[in-house]
Amino acid sequence: MDRLAAWWAARTRGGVRAVLAVDGSLALVLGALAALGAWDAAGDRGMRLGVAGVALVGVAAAGLVVRRVWPLAALGLSLAATLAYLALGYPYSPILQLASVAAYTVGAWCPKRVSLTAVAAAVAVYLPVAWSSGGTPWPAFGVGPLAVVWLVVPWSVGTAVRAYRRVRARAADAERREHVYQERLRIAQEVHDVVGHSLAVINMQAGVALHVLERRPQRAAQALRAVRQTSAQALEELRAALAPLAEPDGRSGAEPDRRPVADLARVPELVEAVNQGRLRVTLVVEGHRRVLPAAVELAGYRIVQESLTNVVRHAEADRATVRLAYGDDALRVTVSDDGRGPATGDGAGRGLVGMRERAAAVGGTFAAGAGADGGFEVRAVLPVTRAGGAPSTGG
DSSP states (O other), X not given: OHHHHHHHHHHTTTOHHHHHHHHHHHHHHHHHHHHHHHHHHHHHTTOOOHXXXXXXXXXXXXXXXXXXTSHHHHHHHHHHXXXXXXXXXXXXXXXXXXXXXXXXXXXXXXXHHHHHHHHHHHHHHHHHHHHHOTTSXXXXXXXXXHHIIIIIHHHHHHHHHHHXXXXXHHHHHHHHHHHHHHHHHHHHHHHHHHHHHHHHHHHHHHHHHHHHTTTOHHHHHHHHHHXXXXXXXXXXXXXXXXXXXXXXXXXXXXXXXXXXXXXXXXXXXXXXXXXXXXXXXXXXXXXXXXXXXXXXXXXXXXXXXXXXXXXXXXXXXXXXXXXXXEOSSEXXXXXXXXXXXXXXXXXXXXXXHHHHHHHHHTTOEEEEEXXXXXXXXXXXXXXXXXXXXXXXXXX
């Protein structure tokens, strides 16, 4: 039932009336041309076309009106009218082209097995009728080859067109699936960054609160406030990241807001949250600070976030520096620490892969390794030029 519904929908795309109107116009034009050609062919043989001949041409053309709605019926009607025309002794004429169009339509719109059976039956019916029509002058190359040219060749072209449409449909479906996969991958990366960083900071702040709870209650309260602030921010970012999944079929009626809630303006919040614990982080901003394209803002923020997460989790550092250098053509992001150097844990490895992918997504470069003064350093260069090469300016 589903395949039948899909078959019907493909043929009546745009409405049955629209399809019938287009095919009806085609049938009218081809029918008129076939009638004129039949009139001339009969005259060349010293015959008069007559009312019956004109009527049969009209019936053959009428079959094309429903050629996409009922392809098999169109082929049967056009073929029957053509064979009756030949049986009356009329000479071969452009009336054959009407059934050729119907044969093409069967190949283009019917399943291959069905269309092959239909065209084989058409040829099988045509041959004995043509051979028994003694009054009809045969073409020089014979009845059999004519059947191939008249019916099989158009059907073959239609079959090729149908195969091409199927390949295009599969390619479009594969592209859609790839888009969905990439969107889910993006969301997973967002969730990973948000949850990973937030849990690392919350764990660190909770440890600080427990450590100073009895001796320095004010410091413990400060750490708990940082936990609350970090968790609230994480919830906000998670809601924004998961928003595209709220209406997966696009029936919400409004385009979801995909503007990132995370941008470079919130980097000081990251630094402040980490500074609440043992680790001291310094933020250095160089150049003219301005609003960059949203993708660059998000990539820069996430690289800083993941870098600080790795510092908290793996570096065992006392100090770290976040440097944002705004240039005319690129933003340079550097995060360095004085910890124990490159981490070997799996978590850090996956984080580096994610940062490299974020930089590459905006056409940038990424590098990470031992710092010049020891510890670990992350370096990313993110182009800030818009399409056409014009530098981005503040909004």
